[in-house]
Amino acid sequence: MALTLTRTSTGTVLDVATQLLSYFSLERQELVSTARLSIEAAVFRAVTGRIPNAFTRDPKTAELLLETNEPTQEALAWISAVLPTDAPHDPDTGNDDHLEHIRTWVSTPDFFTGTIPEPLEVIRVLQRAAQAAEHLAAIPAQRTAA
Secondary structure (H helix, E strand, O other): OOOOOOOOOOHHHHHHHHHHHHHHHOOOOOOOOOOOOOOOHHHHHHHHHHOOOOOOOHHHHHHHHHHOOOHHHHHHHHHHHHHOOOEEEOOOOEEHHHHHHHHHHHHHOOOOOOOOOOOOHHHHHHHHHHHHHHHHHOOOOOOOOO
């Protein structure tokens, strides 16, 4: 499956990441397994058109690649924004930790149901994030507690 993007919108990046996850399947624990992709790896591949070896061999380098790629970070922020919970705040950087938010959501059982999101639910979240990125001017402010 050869996908190459050049200067695209965040919505398009998220649409391509959705297609990649549909094709390769969802990996929850690692960035990349032998046949599956994590959400963040799918987004990185949608942005760059490739998955470096660091994603399978060196998680620290892979995380650095994710953190330093602005289009990837923007797409991850939109995914985090549409999740039903708020992103944890990183006191060291003063920013929300979108990557941790996504990883926790995809791999931690829901408090009420005890289940983790099904792959189809993950795909729907990416589709919702793509629509939000295309139709909203900026990521909405964090929700307040009711």
